[in-house]
Amino acid sequence: MDSADLPPSDITEAVQHTLEELGIHDTPRLQELFSQLANQLQKDMAQLAETGAGEPEKLEALRVRWLGRKQGVIRSINDNWLRSASPELKREIGQLLNALREEAERQILVVKRAEGIPMTPAPVTVTPAPVTARWSIPEPTVFVTGALDITLPGTRRAVGVRHILRRVMDEITEIFFSLGYSVEEGPDIESVYYNFEALNIPEDHPARDDQDTFYIDSRTVLRTHTSSVQIRTMEKLQPPLRIIVPGKAYRRDTPDATHSPMFHQVEGLAVDTHITFADLKGTLDYFLKAFFGPEVRTRFRPSFFPFTEPSAEVDISCLFCGARGCRICKQSGWIELMGCGMVDPALYPHVHYEASRYSGFAFGMGVERLAMLKYGVQDIQLFFQGDVRFLRQFR
Amino acid sequence: MKILLSWLQEFVSLSTSAPRQLAEDLTMLGFPVDAALTQDGETILEVDITTNRPDCLSHYGMARELAAFYGVPIKPFGEAAAGQAASMSAPRSKR
Numbered sequence: 129m130d131s132a133d134l135p136p137s138d139i140t141e142a143v144q145h146t147l148e149e150l151g152i153h154d155t156p157r158l159q160e161l162f163s164q165l166a167n168q169l170q171k172d173m174a175q176l177a178e179t180g181a182g183e184p185e186k187l188e189a190l191r192v193r194w195l196g197r198k199q200g201v202i203r204s205i206n207d208n209w210l211r212s213a214s215p216e217l218k219r220e221i222g223q224l225l226n227a228l229r230e231e232a233e234r235q236i237l238v239v240k241r242a243e244g245i246p247m248t249p250a251p252v253t254v255t256p257a258p259v260t261a262r263w264s265i266p267e268p269t270v271f272v273t274g275a276l277d278i279t280l281p282g283t284r285r286a287v288g289v290r291h292i293l294r295r296v297m298d299e300i301t302e303i304f305f306s307l308g309y310s311v312e313e314g315p316d317i318e319s320v321y322y323n324f325e326a327l328n329i330p331e332d333h334p335a336r337d338d339q340d341t342f343y344i345d346s347r348t349v350l351r352t353h354t355s356s357v358q359i360r361t362m363e364k365l366q367p368p369l370r371i372i373v374p375g376k377a378y379r380r381d382t383p384d385a386t387h388s389p390m391f392h393q394v395e396g397l398a399v400d401t402h403i404t405f406a407d408l409k410g411t412l413d414y415f416l417k418a419f420f421g422p423e424v425r426t427r428f429r430p431s432f433f434p435f436t437e438p439s440a441e442v443d444i445s446c447l448f449c450g451a452r453g454c455r456i457c458k459q460s461g462w463i464e465l466m467g468c469g470m471v472d473p474a475l476y477p478h479v480h481y482e483a484s485r486y487s488g489f490a491f492g493m494g495v496e497r498l499a500m501l502k503y504g505v506q507d508i509q510l511f512f513q514g515d516v517r518f519l520r521q522f523r
Numbered sequence: 524m525k526i527l528l529s530w531l532q533e534f535v536s537l538s539t540s541a542p543r544q545l546a547e548d549l550t551m552l553g554f555p556v557d558a559a560l561t562q563d564g565e566t567i568l569e570v571d572i573t574t575n576r577p578d579c580l581s582h583y584g585m586a587r588e589l590a591a592f593y594g595v596p597i598k599p600f601g602e603a604a605a606g607q608a609a610s611m612s613a614p615r616s617k618r
Contacts (some may be wrong), residue, residue, distance in 0.1 A: 333574070360602060402544065428554065429551055429555070430551075430552065430553030431553055431573060432553070432573035432574060432575040432576070441555075460547075460550075464555075
């Protein structure tokens, strides 16, 4: 079958056959074939202008004939000629096919614009030929539409950030990891035994007051401190023990700039033979210098917690005035930061440790307080309001 | 607890009567001072007392603590109590 003998109207028939079937093996014959197709396109357009002007259905029919996804001329050439062609001819066909398709798209677009037919809103994609040879370059995706301005910048997808409290907790745990501590966790809903009794807080102690504690029932509370995990861990593990416990704690406080009914603590516990108060001081001094910077000085002040004896409060030199005295440190030059102490031996019988053999220290700090001091946050409520404008400042 | 400086001085003669220094010393003794204010010519210290120190929930108790810290004598309890009883019946301005 010789394509040159085909009547011009039959040229679109030819695309249903392979080049092999058409007997075409060289570039000149191929170019001739494409120029016949181009002529046919011109004829179709001319006919449309004569008989079908102003009729969207006829234009659509013409579009389907040439650019239709399933049986259009372009598609058929892609399927029937290009796929089975020899590598030398493939590049030639690809270029000629692209030119033909662009011409058809352009012509149709011109008519559409002239007749005021709405543009196809979605970009029309012509599937490129499957890549079979190493040298073939994938055809670019072609967008054809007037409604889309492809020069507009894209919309960037918003990426979240770690919550500032999570970040501070990670910072704290990271420092203690470097000291050989590991992380332990416990439940937020805790029994009175773990939250109070085993921590040496007797039944009539003011800390047990419903004013301070969320009771679920008479034996169950929302834990008021992460210290309850100390007991759980000591029940589970034998000394030597070095753990930190990051987690949430709950107290019945009225929310204000420094109080929240839910807040975060990081608790620490080390139990071993020969642990002294000096170890506690060294550990916390190292931690606070690592967290706030080497220029920070620490001070230990006697205090009282039922589960440590002796107990102390830890102050750091004021970060804001360099210990000269300012509003934030109430002119004292020191900022109260955390509580600590030597584990009260009264706790050991609860967990079946030998009180005469082991000693340990424990400490607890408020994550919000540390975060507020380190990042200059004025109101604790900001941490929990979920305002992205606030949260995204901390990357 | 609120502490009247003048009342403390009835029991113990303090080596310092500067409220600032006293507040600092009390804080380091384990009795954080929340505020030191002056009212009607009297210095008042607002002192936090932890629950393990109920013995300090009185002016005499605080005086005892400070006497030990500064190494100065404290008026014996019987004498102090008698003095208090006397001043209770007298008008307040005499104290």
